[in-house]
Amino acid sequence: MAIVKDKVGVVSCSGEDLPEGTISRIATRIVLEKLRPNDTVTICLPLFLAGSEDERAFARVFPTIAIDGCDKRCAEVGTKKYSGKPVATIVVSEIMQKYPYLKAKSRGKLSAKEKELALKVAEEIAAKVDEVLERKKRGDSN
Amino acid sequence: MLKDGRVFVIPCSGIGKALGTVGRAAMYEVVEKLRPNEATTICLPLLTIGDEAVLKLARNNPCISVDGCPFQCARKNIEASKGKLVASFMVTDVLRENKDLKPKAVTELDPKGLKLASILAEKLATQIDEINNNNR
Ligand code: SF4
Ligand code: SF4
Numbered sequence: 001m002a003i004v005k006d007k008v009g010v011v012s013c014s015g016e017d018l019p020e021g022t023i024s025r026i027a028t029r030i031v032l033e034k035l036r037p038n039d040t041v042t043i044c045l046p047l048f049l050a051g052s053e054d055e056r057a058f059a060r061v062f063p064t065i066a067i068d069g070c071d072k073r074c075a076e077v078g079t080k081k082y083s084g085k086p087v088a089t090i091v092v093s094e095i096m097q098k099y100p101y102l103k104a105k106s107r108g109k110l111s112a113k114e115k116e117l118a119l120k121v122a123e124e125i126a127a128k129v130d131e132v133l134e135r136k137k138r139g140d141s142n
Numbered sequence: 143m144l145k146d147g148r149v150f151v152i153p154c155s156g157i158g159k160a161l162g163t164v165g166r167a168a169m170y171e172v173v174e175k176l177r178p179n180e181a182t183t184i185c186l187p188l189l190t191i192g193d194e195a196v197l198k199l200a201r202n203n204p205c206i207s208v209d210g211c212p213f214q215c216a217r218k219n220i221e222a223s224k225g226k227l228v229a230s231f232m233v234t235d236v237l238r239e240n241k242d243l244k245p246k247a248v249t250e251l252d253p254k255g256l257k258l259a260s261i262l263a264e265k266l267a268t269q270i271d272e273i274n275n276n277n278r
Contacts, residue, residue, distance in 0.1 A: 014155040015185035016166060025157060029249040044156040046215035049190050049222060074187030081191065108170040109250075 006136055007041045008129045009064035011086070013075040014045065019104035019114070020069030020092040026110060027092070027121035028067050035126040039133060045075055048082035059084030063132050067125060069093065088128050095121050145199055148182045149228075149270045152200075153208040154216040155186060160245040161233040162210035164259045167251055168233075169208060171263035177270050186216055189223045200225030204273050206266060209233065229269050236262045 012028035015021020032040050043058045058064065059079050066075035066086040076089040096104065102117040110118060153169045156162025173181045188196040200220060206229045207216035217230045236258060237244060245255025 012157050013185070013187045014157050014166075015187060016153060016155055016169065016183050017185045021185055025155065026249060028157060033249065042157055044154065044158050044162065044213075044215060045187055046154055046190050046219050047156075047213055050213055050215040050218035069185075072185075072188065072191075072193065074185065074191050074193075077191045078187055108167065108174065 006039075006133060007062055008036075008039055008132050009058055009062035010040050010042050010067060010125060010129070011045055011059075011064055011075045011079050012042070012067040013069050013073075013078075015069040015074065016107070018069050019107050020096070022069075022107050022110070023092045023104050023114065023118050023121055024067045024069045024075075026115075026118040027125060030118060030122035031125045031129065035122055036129050039129055045078055048078055056083050059086060063087045063136065065090060065125065065128050065132065067092075067121075087132055090121065090125055090128060092121055095124055145182050145184070146203060148203060149177075149180060149273055150200060150203050150205040150225075151181050151183050151208065151266055151270075152186050152189075152205055152216050152220060153183075154210050154214075156210040156215065157248070159210050160248045160251070160255060161237065163248050163251055164233045164245060164255050164262065165208040165210050165216075165231075167256065167259035168262035168266060171259060172266045172270070176263055176267040180274060181266075181270050186219055189219045189225065192223070197223050197225075202226070204228040204277075206231065206269060206273075208262070208266070228273055231262065231266065231269075233258070233262060236265065 014025040066089040153165035155166045243254045243258040
């Protein structure tokens with residue numbers, strides 16, 4: 001039997017219209033590729049609506065963290081609506097308040113400061129992933 | 143409203159695949175450089191969650207979907223929202239015409255991905271001109 005390691009889902013809003021959406025996307029990729037590659041999985045958010053039941057099972061299979069650019073919280077709302085309630089939400093605009101010297105202005109290619117901001121957000125996501133895995137290990141349901 | 147009266151270019155922005163990033167990059171090239179006064183974008187997830195203001199914009203203005211793979215999430219989300227879909231593009235079609243430009247990285251596009259995005263952006267700009275000419 002295949003051994004399936006516990007994983008945490010990270011679903012980014014990837015909002016196209018706001019710089020914060022780009023930060024949410026890049027931060028999520030940093031977690032998936034560099035910070036917690038063995039502990040995380042993702043799915044394209046719009047696939048919850050466009051895909052099948054297989055895709056919509058995502059948040060029921062993996063405890064999922066929604067990563068949102070702004071307080072519209074599209075990843076949180078969309079995941080809850082189509083798949084399952086996220087176990088946590090990280091909102092880029094809220095994290096930005098902690099780092100007033102790091103502004104998000106570009107929607108496309110990020111500046112050095114924006115990359116720094118994306119890394120800060122990624123570190124918060126990674127810490128949340130560890131927390132969720134720790135809770136899972138202890139057998140907590142939430 | 144500021145965005146009304148423009149063509150909406152809406153990419154899927156698929157995070158799991160490099161071709162989702164290509165569609166997103168092509169959209170920025172069009173709305174920020176090639177056709178800044180004629181085209182704009184919205185956050186696709188706002189359609190996914192049924193945000194009233196964005197639904198209205200998508201229903202009242204021509205929308206072009208740009209998808210990274212055959213799931214065609216942008217197209218299906220616009221259709222499900224009853225948006226005014228006037229054209230659909232798939233990055234995979236453009237890649238088929240330019241087989242040597244297969245991008246690898248998802249986060250930051252490599253030169254091949256950027257070139258593929260530019261080719262797609264030109265196609266999108268031509269489509270926007272056609273839409274505007276037909277509406278005159
Ligand atoms: S949460 Fe904000 S930035 Fe993200 S998709 Fe929604 S409106 Fe756009
Ligand atoms: S079409 Fe859907 S599944 Fe395919 S890359 Fe785009 S968002 Fe992801």
